[in-house]
Structure formats: C-alpha cells, structure tokens
Amino acid sequence: MTTVSRRTFLRTHAALATGLSVSAALPATSWASSATPSSGSSSGSSSGSVTRPLAASRADEWTRLFDRRSGWIGADGIYSVPLDGRDGLGSATPGSRTAFIFSDTRIGTVDPGDLTYRQTGFVNNSAALLVGARPDPRRTTFVTGETGAFGNGFWMNDGIAIDGTLYATGFAPDANWNADRVDLIAVPLKDGVPDYTAVRRTQDVGLLVRDSTYIVMFGVGITPGADGYVYVYGYRNTLTDGHKDLVAARVPREQFADIAAWRFWSGTAWSPDITVSVRDAAVLHPDVSTELSVTPIPTGRYAGKYLLVYLRNVMSTALEYAVGTSPIGPFSPGMRFYNCPEPYVYASQTEGATYCYNAKAHPSLSEDGRLLISYNVNRVGADPLTTEIYRPRFVWLDLHRPADEPAAACASTDVAVVRDWTAGPGDHLVLELGGLRTISGYRVKHAGYEGSPAPSAWNTRDFTIEAAQRAAGPWQAVDVVNGNIENLTDRRFERPVVARHLRLTVHRPTQSDDTTARVLEFAALADARSDVPDLARYRPVVADAANSTAHHVTDPSEDVWENASGHATTWLSVDLGADRTVGRYVVEHAGVPDLNTRDFLLQSSDNDKQWTTRDTVTGNTSATTERTVTPFTARYVRLVVTRPVAESVAEKTTRVRSLNIYPA
Numbered sequence: 001m002t003t004v005s006r007r008t009f010l011r012t013h014a015a016l017a018t019g020l021s022v023s024a025a026l027p028a029t030s031w032a033s034s035a036t037p038s039s040g041s042s043s044g045s046s047s048g049s050v051t052r053p054l055a056a057s058r059a060d061e062w063t064r065l066f067d068r069r070s071g072w073i074g075a076d077g078i079y080s081v082p083l084d085g086r087d088g089l090g091s092a093t094p095g096s097r098t099a100f101i102f103s104d105t106r107i108g109t110v111d112p113g114d115l116t117y118r119q120t121g122f123v124n125n126s127a128a129l130l131v132g133a134r135p136d137p138r139r140t141t142f143v144t145g146e147t148g149a150f151g152n153g154f155w156m157n158d159g160i161a162i163d164g165t166l167y168a169t170g171f172a173p174d175a176n177w178n179a180d181r182v183d184l185i186a187v188p189l190k191d192g193v194p195d196y197t198a199v200r201r202t203q204d205v206g207l208l209v210r211d212s213t214y215i216v217m218f219g220v221g222i223t224p225g226a227d228g229y230v231y232v233y234g235y236r237n238t239l240t241d242g243h244k245d246l247v248a249a250r251v252p253r254e255q256f257a258d259i260a261a262w263r264f265w266s267g268t269a270w271s272p273d274i275t276v277s278v279r280d281a282a283v284l285h286p287d288v289s290t291e292l293s294v295t296p297i298p299t300g301r302y303a304g305k306y307l308l309v310y311l312r313n314v315m316s317t318a319l320e321y322a323v324g325t326s327p328i329g330p331f332s333p334g335m336r337f338y339n340c341p342e343p344y345v346y347a348s349q350t351e352g353a354t355y356c357y358n359a360k361a362h363p364s365l366s367e368d369g370r371l372l373i374s375y376n377v378n379r380v381g382a383d384p385l386t387t388e389i390y391r392p393r394f395v396w397l398d399l400h401r402p403a404d405e406p407a408a409a410c411a412s413t414d415v416a417v418v419r420d421w422t423a424g425p426g427d428h429l430v431l432e433l434g435g436l437r438t439i440s441g442y443r444v445k446h447a448g449y450e451g452s453p454a455p456s457a458w459n460t461r462d463f464t465i466e467a468a469q470r471a472a473g474p475w476q477a478v479d480v481v482n483g484n485i486e487n488l489t490d491r492r493f494e495r496p497v498v499a500r501h502l503r504l505t506v507h508r509p510t511q512s513d514d515t516t517a518r519v520l521e522f523a524a525l526a527d528a529r530s531d532v533p534d535l536a537r538y539r540p541v542v543a544d545a546a547n548s549t550a551h552h553v554t555d556p557s558e559d560v561w562e563n564a565s566g567h568a569t570t571w572l573s574v575d576l577g578a579d580r581t582v583g584r585y586v587v588e589h590a591g592v593p594d595l596n597t598r599d600f601l602l603q604s605s606d607n608d609k610q611w612t613t614r615d616t617v618t619g620n621t622s623a624t625t626e627r628t629v630t631p632f633t634a635r636y637v638r639l640v641v642t643r644p645v646a647e648s649v650a651e652k653t654t655r656v657r658s659l660n661i662y663p664a
Contacts (some may be wrong), residue, residue: 065140075104077376077663093615101127158221169219215239231327289312293361297399300369306320309397321337360374413527439498536660570644582633588658598619
C-alpha cells in the first residue's frame, strides 16, 4: 500500500470532494458562543447560560511523549485504555498500565536537526504501553511488528479492558475507502500487559450498517457506565457529503464480546436491531468527527454531567465539547474551546494542506480538575515532510475555569525593528528605541514565518522579553514564552512599559537539539490610539491554492499574494480569532491598472463552512478598494475573486497586497 494514510483518506475524502475548506487558526479560544450547557450546570449566572467555554491550554508534556527520533515516529488514531479497567477522571496511579492504540503508523529514523525522516516501515496499526500516570518516555514502550500490533489490513477503534482481556474493534475498507466490515479484536493480558502474539480477531461481527444513503459504524468511542453497561459510540456517515452524526449502543459489561447482547439507541428505546441507528431520531449530536469520546465529569462547572469531545465537521481547527445529562444526552450545542494552530504554523511546509482531526479525551490520564484531550495532525494528498505533521497533539481542558475573553484587536506601530538575526542559546537581541517610549507589546517572526526549509523545527521554543531604561539595566522581564511552536508571536503586555531598550533572550532556540536561534524579525510596538484597529492584522489566512504566501495579505510588511491556480474562482479566508462586528474593509490590489482585481465578493462565516455574501464589487480598476458594508458579526471573513484581471490579460492570476477588516 501507499505510505499516505489510507485511513486519513477514508475519513476526509468526502468533505474534500464537496469543497469543504481546511480552516486555519491560532490557538486562541472562541468565547462568544451561543451554546448553553444542560440545565443545572453552574456558570456564575442565575440563568445557567454560558457565553464562554472552559479554558484550554497546550499539554506539551504529553505531546513530547510522541515526538520520537527512531522506531515508532508517528501515527494517528490514538486511544488510551486503562488496563486495570479503572477509567475515572485521573484514576491512573504510578503503578497503572495504559495501552495506547494507534492506526496507520510510520516506522523509521528522524534527523534531529530538521525533523525530516527516513521511513523504513509502514503498518496499519500499532500500540504502546505506559507504566504510570505521567508522560515518561523511560516508562513507555512501542509495539509495531511486521504487520502491526493487531494485524494488517484494518484500522483500530477504541478499546476496553475486561476480565483479563483487552477488547477493541477494527474496520477494513472497501475499494471506495468506505468501511466494509467491523471486526472484534481480543488481546489477552499476560501479567497485566497485552500479549500481542496472541491476538484473536473475529471478522464481520455486525457493528456496521451500509445502505445507499448512510454508513453507520460503532466502536469509535467507549465509555464504561456507572449502571453496569458499556456505552459504545458510532457515527452515521451521510454518503453524499461526508457529514458525521453521533449514534450510540450499549451492552452489559460482562457480555461485551457477545454482539448479540448489544442494543442500539433508536431515539426512544434500546433495540437489538442495529438498523435503527440510521434514523434521524437516533442521532445524539451532529457534526462530529470519526473518533470522539464521552466522559463523565465528577467535578467543576459540569459536575454530574457528561462531556462529548470531538473535532467539528471531521477536519477543521475547531475542538468542541457538548454537555449531556446522561451517556446518551441530551447534549447541548457544541462549544469551541480550542483552535488547532498547526494548519497555520505549518502552512508553508505543506502549501496550506495541513489539517487536524479526531479529537478525544483520555480520562484516566487526566488530573483532578482538568481533562486531557488529544487530536491528530496530517497533510492532505501527500506524505508529511517532517514528523511535526503526523503525530498526536494534546490539550488540557480546565473543568473549573472559563476561558478568558479575548482582548479587542490593538492597532500598533513599529517603534523599532531588527531583522534576520542568527545566534546561539542565551544570546541577546536588543532594540534601541531612540529614547524613552511607552511600549505596549512586541512582535517576533520566527524561522517558519516565510517558509524556510524546516520552519517548524527552527521556530524559537523558549524566550524572554525584558525592558530597561538604560543600556546597563536594570532589566525587567515583561514576558516569558515557553513551548512556542508558532511562526509568529504578536503579543501585548498586561500593562504598557516605559523603556528605551527592549531585549530578546533565547533559552531554547528550536524544537529539536539544534542550538542556533533564527529570528526573522523582532519589533517593539506602541499603541496607535488614533487609528481604528485592523481586525485582520497578522491573523492566519488560508487560500484555495498553494498557500505559502497567503499570509501576505494580513502582514503590512510583506509582498503581494499571487494565486495562479487557473480556477475560475479563487478565494482566501481570514480567521479573526473570535466573533467580530465588521463595518468596513479595504483591499489593496496589484497596483497596475490591468492587473487590479476586477470582480470580487466579501463573505462571512461563523463556522468556516457556510458563507454569506456581504458585499459585491464588479468592474474595479482602482489599486485600492475601500468599502463600507452593513454591519455583521462573524469569526471568518473571505475574499472571493471571480474575475482577477482585465479581459485583455491572458494570464488569469489573482494579485492581492492586503486585506484590512475594520469594526463597525
């Protein structure tokens, strides 16, 4: 088989075929949601409504566990199974054993400098064993085998340990990449550890429905219930557009391996007939991913409830949760709590083809008061170039604290700028501001910002920003950044500082063992209070074609974005980071009369999927277009070009220098 993940293609090709875009976003939470939790939850208001999701942050310590240099070097589909059967929140102990289950897996060696890899093997599934409750590589072993840990030719779903056996389901695809059958896999536990030499597989056990409209498959999430049942979740896949909806089954724990004992939710009752899962009434929640989780929550804002965790619309940047009153709901509308940064961070490495998918929780490995959540990162249509792309990422969800409201966009001016700096760890880069200035923040463009050969590996990992009024000091630390992976750091201080010097000190220069610091730009920023803020400035951009220069339209110091895709219609979209009310926009074109964009639309979206046209321009010849629109509120704004140049120009290339979005 090809080394491109067939499983990934199966789970995403329907969305791509219908023109669904892969959105990009920085890791800021979207707080202005209309979702509300189920009645009885506490949000700090008498009505119980929630306008902000729970706070989320990167769990870098878990992400690093799967950032490896040899042997197992990347996979998708990560599930965690506590082998002692205790799956409560934070139930793992220093002596606990946890099995990780993966699907398509790369085996090889990795260059520690630029993280490119030499692949020596590729199997459809693999496994790992962690001893303890913390992400310790010294206590983690990986199992690949010549044909995978569980056998070749199929991909894995969730698992559960019952009475000395690890059970899981796996599915095999047909010629059209859709699930053809579901198998039950049983792995005996020998001294509490899975014996992968003794895997038993029962084929085609009847956990799949296929008709001309839907495919329903069970096994993508498993939750042990307090009532003695095991709840097993599946998705109903609409074949026309790849839309996935949540459905459920349950089985007495001691009868898990007896498929005849399984019952399927019809919307009103538990039925032995699996085909009831096709009904609209059986759907528990829409727009889910093909792997997910439902977790009982004993503490925090949603104590006594169940959190459904998934990634919206199969592949996007939106990690969401919904709150249920039972393992089968009813569930609240989804709330976005985290935006995957990787499509933006690695845009230049993959020409905009990086995407995220399959978010789920890992309750036993969680901690008191916060839930551990993973998601996968991959590339559309080709092999990843480095191991930064094809491995899981982890996030902490704080069960007690709501996310902070994002600050309004802040217009700023560059007070001082240094470009193209290379140094070693511990070296300083100092900006001389020409006198005492009130500084509101700073900007750092890291190595990946303009698409260097190894952008992700060379982005500055750990650094400190300090301010001083005299060159000799004393120096005051005004910001500390650890674990950065982004191409751009654009931050505002909690309080402005008065200084003449701003200093950048690099502590960990790269994402690897490379000790060379590479900074494309370091700038001190001051508020431009007389200016109306540009809501799009430095926000991530995605285009419909090669995307390595799409960020130019929101970066005033960069050059023109060119799209020579040859399509009749081209577009680029900007993620504003949160819901913003827009009243005006400005487009700067090529600056040459015949090359200035002729016909275009401005559109908006709440979910980066359904778009509403807000303005239409035809017959433009000006170098700059400034338009006032009826105010609207949205998170995403898209420029759609329907006629890029004058009819006399043979080459139909779109050229846009900038897109500025302003509040009403």
